[in-house]
Amino acid sequence: MKKxxxxxxxxxxxxxxxFAVSVVAGFKYYYGDNETVIIKGTDGIRFGIDIKGGVDVTxxxxxxxxxxxxxxxxxxxxxVQRMVNLSINDYETYIDYNxxxxxxxxxxxxxxxxxxxxxxxxxxxxxxxxSFREGSETDENGAPAGTTASNVILTGSDVAEAYAAYDNNNxxxxxxxxxxxxxxxxxxxxxxxxxxxxxxxxxxxxxxxQTMISAPRVNAVITDGNATISxxxxxxxxxxxxxxINSGALPFKLVTSSFSTISPSLGAGALDAMVLAGVIAxxxxxxxxxxxxxxxxxxxxxxxxxxxxxxxxxxxGYYGFRDSSILTIPGIAGxxxxxxxxxxxxxxxxxxxxxxxxxxxTLNGALTNGYSRAFSAILDGNLTMVLVAIILxxxxxxxxxxxxxxxxxxxxxxxxxxAGTIYSFGYTLLTGTVLNLFFGVLCxxxxxxxxxxxxxxxxxxxYGAKAADRSKGGDVK
Amino acid sequence: xxxxxxxxxxxxxxxxxxxxxxxxxxxxxxxxxxIFGAKLDIQFKGGTLITYLYDGSFDTAQFEAxxxxxxxxxxxxxxxxxxxxxxRNSVKVSLISNAGLTAEKQIALTDALETKYxxxxxxxxxxxxxxxxxxxxxxxxxxxxxALSAIVLIIYIAVRFRNIGGxxxxxxxxxxxxxDIIITYGAFVVMGMEIDANFMAVILTxxxxxxxxxxxxxxxxxxxxxxxxxSISLSDLTDLSINQSLTRSINTSVTTIFAMIVVSLVASMxxxxxxxxxxxxxxxxxxxxxxSSLFLASPLxxxxxxxxxxxxxxxxxxxxxxx
Numbered sequence: 111m112k113k114x115x116x117x118x119x120x121x122x123x124x125x126x127x128x129f130a131v132s133v134v135a136g137f138k139y140y141y142g143d144n145e146t147v148i149i150k151g152t153d154g155i156r157f158g159i160d161i162k163g164g165v166d167v168t169x170x171x172x173x174x175x176x177x178x179x180x181x182x183x184x185x186x187x188x189x190v191q192r193m194v195n196l197s198i199n200d201y202e203t204y205i206d207y208n209x210x211x212x213x214x215x216x217x218x219x220x221x222x223x224x225x226x227x228x229x230x231x232x233x234x235x236x237x238x239x240x241s242f243r244e245g246s247e248t249d250e251n252g253a254p255a256g257t258t259a260s261n262v263i264l265t266g267s268d269v270a271e272a273y274a275a276y277d278n279n280n281x282x283x284x285x286x287x288x289x290x291x292x293x294x295x296x297x298x299x300x301x302x303x304x305x306x307x308x309x310x311x312x313x314x315x316x317x318x319x320q321t322m323i324s325a326p327r328v329n330a331v332i333t334d335g336n337a338t339i340s341x342x343x344x345x346x347x348x349x350x351x352x353x354x355i356n357s358g359a360l361p362f363k364l365v366t367s368s369f370s371t372i373s374p375s376l377g378a379g380a381l382d383a384m385v386l387a388g389v390i391a392x393x394x395x396x397x398x399x400x401x402x403x404x405x406x407x408x409x410x411x412x413x414x415x416x417x418x419x420x421x422x423x424x425x426x427g428y429y430g431f432r433d434s435s436i437l438t439i440p441g442i443a444g445x446x447x448x449x450x451x452x453x454x455x456x457x458x459x460x461x462x463x464x465x466x467x468x469x470x471x472t473l474n475g476a477l478t479n480g481y482s483r484a485f486s487a488i489l490d491g492n493l494t495m496v497l498v499a500i501i502l503x504x505x506x507x508x509x510x511x512x513x514x515x516x517x518x519x520x521x522x523x524x525x526x527x528x529a530g531t532i533y534s535f536g537y538t539l540l541t542g543t544v545l546n547l548f549f550g551v552l553c554x555x556x557x558x559x560x561x562x563x564x565x566x567x568x569x570x571x572x573y574g575a576k577a578a579d580r581s582k583g584g585d586v587k
Numbered sequence: 588x589x590x591x592x593x594x595x596x597x598x599x600x601x602x603x604x605x606x607x608x609x610x611x612x613x614x615x616x617x618x619x620x621x622i623f624g625a626k627l628d629i630q631f632k633g634g635t636l637i638t639y640l641y642d643g644s645f646d647t648a649q650f651e652a653x654x655x656x657x658x659x660x661x662x663x664x665x666x667x668x669x670x671x672x673x674x675r676n677s678v679k680v681s682l683i684s685n686a687g688l689t690a691e692k693q694i695a696l697t698d699a700l701e702t703k704y705x706x707x708x709x710x711x712x713x714x715x716x717x718x719x720x721x722x723x724x725x726x727x728x729x730x731x732x733x734a735l736s737a738i739v740l741i742i743y744i745a746v747r748f749r750n751i752g753g754x755x756x757x758x759x760x761x762x763x764x765x766x767d768i769i770i771t772y773g774a775f776v777v778m779g780m781e782i783d784a785n786f787m788a789v790i791l792t793x794x795x796x797x798x799x800x801x802x803x804x805x806x807x808x809x810x811x812x813x814x815x816x817x818s819i820s821l822s823d824l825t826d827l828s829i830n831q832s833l834t835r836s837i838n839t840s841v842t843t844i845f846a847m848i849v850v851s852l853v854a855s856m857x858x859x860x861x862x863x864x865x866x867x868x869x870x871x872x873x874x875x876x877x878x879s880s881l882f883l884a885s886p887l888x889x890x891x892x893x894x895x896x897x898x899x900x901x902x903x904x905x906x907x908x909x910x
Contacts, residue, residue: 160784160861167690228697228711232690366690370715380859387853387862391846398842439861440788443869446850447792450843451799454835457842458803461835487806490747491799497743498736498795505732517735535788539795 114559122557126412126549130419133426155426156200157217158438158534161381163372164217165227169235169364171210177362179207180273183349184356185364186212188238191318191354196230202436211367227371235366238318240266240358242300244307246315246325253320263303263314266358268296270335274348277338286343288352290336297335305331316355323354384442392418395453403460405572409557410456413549417452420545421445421538441534444499448542451492455550459484464574473570477562481555488551495543502536594833598886599822605882609766612875616773625776628783631726633719635682637693639700640675641707647678650704654680657699658692677712729787733794737761740798744805751809755891760801763884767797767875774871785865793872796843800836800880807832808885825889829881840877847873 136154159166169189171177177185182205189212193201201216214234243254244261253259270291278284292300307314307328315325326339339351395414399407422445425437463480471479504517561567598605629636651665663682669675680696693714700709717725744760745753771793775786807828815824847870854862 228690228694228714232694235690366716368715368717369690369693370717371711371713373712379857380861383853383857383859383862384850386857387850390853391849394845394849395842398845402838439865440784440791443788443792443865446846447795450796450839450846453842454799454803454839457835457838461838465831483810486810487803490743490802490806494740494743494798494802495795497739498791498798501732501736501739502791505728505735532784532787532791535791 113563114556116560116563119557119560122553122560123412126416126419126553129423130415133419133423136426155422156436157381158436158441159215159217159372160439161437162217164215165231166215166368166370167213167231167234167366168368169212169214170367171362172365175210175362177210180271180353180356181360181362182207182210182212183353184360187350187353188236188318188357188360189214189234191238191321191323192234195319195321196233198230212364231366231369235364237360237363238266238354238357240269240355241317242268242303243315243317244303244312246313246322248322251320252322254315254317254322258315264292264296264299266360268292268299269355269358270296272352272355274343274345274352275338277340285340286345286348288339288343288348288355290339290355292335292337294335297333300335300337301331301333304328304337316351318354318357324351380439384439388442392449395449399453399456403456403464403574405561405567406456406460406463406554406558406574409554409561410453410460410550412557413456413554414449414452416549416553417542417545418445418449420549421448421542424541425538436534437538438534440532441538444535444538445542447495448539448546451495451543452546452550454491455484455488455546456554458487459554460574467570467573467575473562473568473573476570476573477559481558485551489547492543492547496540499536499540499543503533503540506532506536594830596830596833597826598829598882599826599889602882602886602890605886609879609883612773613766613769616769616776619773619776623776623779625772626779626781628781628786629681629715629717629722631722631782633717633722635680635693635714635716637680637696637714638712639678639680639697640710640712641678641704642675643707644676645704645707650678650700653703654696654700657696658682733790736794737764740764744802748805748809751805751812752888752892752895755895756805756888759884759888759891760798760805762887763801763879764794764797766879766883767793767872770875771868771872774868778867780864780868783864785861786868789865789869789872792869793876796873797876797880800839800876801884803835804829804832804880804885805888821893822889825885829885833881836877836881840873844870844873 169185186203186205190201190203193199193214193216198216201214203215204213205211206213241262242264243258244263245256245258247254247256247258249255270293272288272290275287275289276284277287303314306312308331311327313325313327315322317323324339326341343351392414396411399410401407403410425441459480462484463476466476466479467473500513501517504513507514647665647667651663654665655661655663661682663680665678665680667676667678669677693716697709697711741754741757741761744757747753748756768790771789772782772786775782775789780786808825811824811828811831819827847866851863851866851870854860854866
């Protein structure tokens with residue numbers, strides 16, 4: 111093995127230390143009262159509802175109904191709109207088209223005291239009340255007022271369908287629009303209203319429950335029940351409005367197929383205990399490793415700090431290119447297992463170095479042999495772990511993720527289930543194991559080889575050699 | 588045999604004892620299902636569990652009757668306890684229904700209880716409601732993930748350890764793994780813990796841990812096989828490899844097991860049951876995982892591998908005779 115120069119240790123050590131501190135503290139600055147987060151710290155970690163408390167509910171369509179994709183998209187829009195109205199902003203929604211399910215999860219907000227989860231869930235599942243109203247007058251709460259309140263032109267039952275379309279025949283080139291098809295009764299009402307409003311240069315506002323979702327101006331009298339709504343839409347926003355309009359015409363009401371709420375106090379205790387236990391266990395492992403393996407033990411502890419920070423960084427969304435992931439109790443189990451693998455990698459190597467030294471090798475020879483012989487066991491152990499993690503992520507993640515697509519041959523018959531907590535296990539295990547190969551193998555080797563260049567670190571005892579063997583070595587020369 | 592290793596446990600000589608211990612533990616774990624009864628969490632079997640916090644006291648039988656009335660006569664179970672975080676009393680209402688409890692019904696129940704037991708300050712702590720079909724689907728998905736993992740691991744070991752007869756080594760690793768999982772399951776049943784998502788997390792962790800442990804021993808056998816090039820017998824080779832890996836196995840296990848003991852102690856002092864039901868069975872699994880990779884997977888592999896190569900030689904000699 112090539113010699114590693116002396117300063118390498120300090121460079122690697124400094125980088126790991128800097129990384130660990132930045133992961134925990136994050137990096138943000140204040141400009142007046144505005145906080146700008148450059149790097150998210152560990153306080154930015156989003157905990158799953160099993161830790162933080164929250165609501166996890168799966169909606170499905172009533173028995174005997176087979177919903178189309180459009181209908182499910184529309185139903186999801188209703189739920190999202192209502193969550194926004196309830197000022198629930200940190201939510202996840204997922205639609206499974208095969209089993210007609212909509213999964214919704216949201217954690218408690220900070221300092222939430224009088225939130226009624228049961229009522230919220232009931233409200234989320236209600237059919238939306240869609241209305242097209244004259245004008246766009248609102249009161250201070252955003253609810254319809256004046257003529258807008260009194261003059262309802264159309265309701266959800268008048269709409270046959272709405273869809274996003276790309277309109278090529280436009281003076282200003284092509285643009286995204288929402289196409290609206292009304293049923294005969296609706297067409298008649300719409301024709302009358304547009305005739306009146308076109309003359310007044312008025313507008314028609316579209317409402318979902320008590321929220322205005324769009325307020326297009328009337329540019330033509332529409333007599334055949336086929337209208338288009340245009341105005342700076344892109345593919346996404348036109349689909350969203352179409353979904354929202356469709357939601358008012360849903361022929362069914364959503365029912366809950368599974369529903370769980372966890373109080374925030376229940377989760378907080380679990381998190382505190384886990385953090386306390388984690389800190390104590392880490393210190394104990396550090397003491398044990400240093401006591402048993404001496405110098406390689408110290409290196410191992412530095413590498414473990416790097417590995418744990420790296421995993422937390424992936425969870426907190428430290429790297430700009432990766433969104434934060436949600437940490438659950440099984441996710442913490444994944445971190446523990448990965449740390450165990452990290453300890454193991456260092457133990458395997460340190461044992462090998464010790465063996466080589468006790469067999470009479472020179473320090474340099476023992477380090478070189480130790481690292482190269484230990485590597486195959488570490489690699490195989492970690493790669494099997496990576497495979498298992500990938501399978502778990504594929505099985506229990508959302509079905510549009512990459513691993514789910516790879517593994518769809520095995521899991522296609524299952525819909526996504528509410529226990530997404532296991533995905534978190536796979537995620538932390540995968541990142542932890544890959545990071546272990548970087549820190550526990552590469553960084554550890556660089557640091558140890560670099561330190562062994564210093565005269566004070568040349569004593570075989572520091573690497574676990576038996577004292578007796580050292581005196582034997584002395585006899586030989 | 589002394590090859591200058593710290594330990595000299597004649598594993599191969601005593602293999603029958605190890606096999607017997609494993610068989611007894613596995614049988615006991617399977618039987619424990621019938622003796623103690625496995626508590627399948629509603630996540631797997633479907634049903635509803637609602638926990639409320641309350642102050643003071645009330646007549647549990649009356650409470651049960653009131654809850655039943657509020658739900659229109661559905662069969663339910665009521666049990667009381669204490670919530671460690673708040674120090675308040677808790678009451679659990681559980682029901683196994685064929686149809687999930689709708690949010691409407693749950694609201695009706697909470698409202699009825701809140702009015703009837705106003706002086707007890709009833710407050711919803713948590714609720715879980717899973718329809719039986721969603722529960723069994725989740726269970727099947729878990730089994731599928733486990734089966735797929737086993738197949739992938741066998742293939743991986745077969746390829747990476749082909750110079751020590753990879754396929755058999757892979758199968759032995761999976762047998763050891765099954766052994767660990769069954770015994771961990773037994774620990775859950777004996778400790779009276781529910782088979783829930785925590786159970787899955789433990790099983791998955793043990794799966795990873797056990798296979799890694801087995802691979803470390805296999806790696807040593809693979810290396811020694813090249814090193815000694817057939818100069819010693821398969822069982823001596825395995826004995827040597829096991830004893831050489833023993834210090835590593837002990838040190839790794841001590842650290843992981845110690846970490847789990849710390850987690851269990853902190854959790855029991857803080858009264859966090861959800862973590863305790865995770866860390867205690869994990870402890871059992873970790874110990875069993877270490878045991879099985881040293882004393883079950885490798886000796887079993889030697890027995891099967893010797894039998895296979897003996898079979899091959901016989902075949903070979905038969906062919907020679909025909910010539």
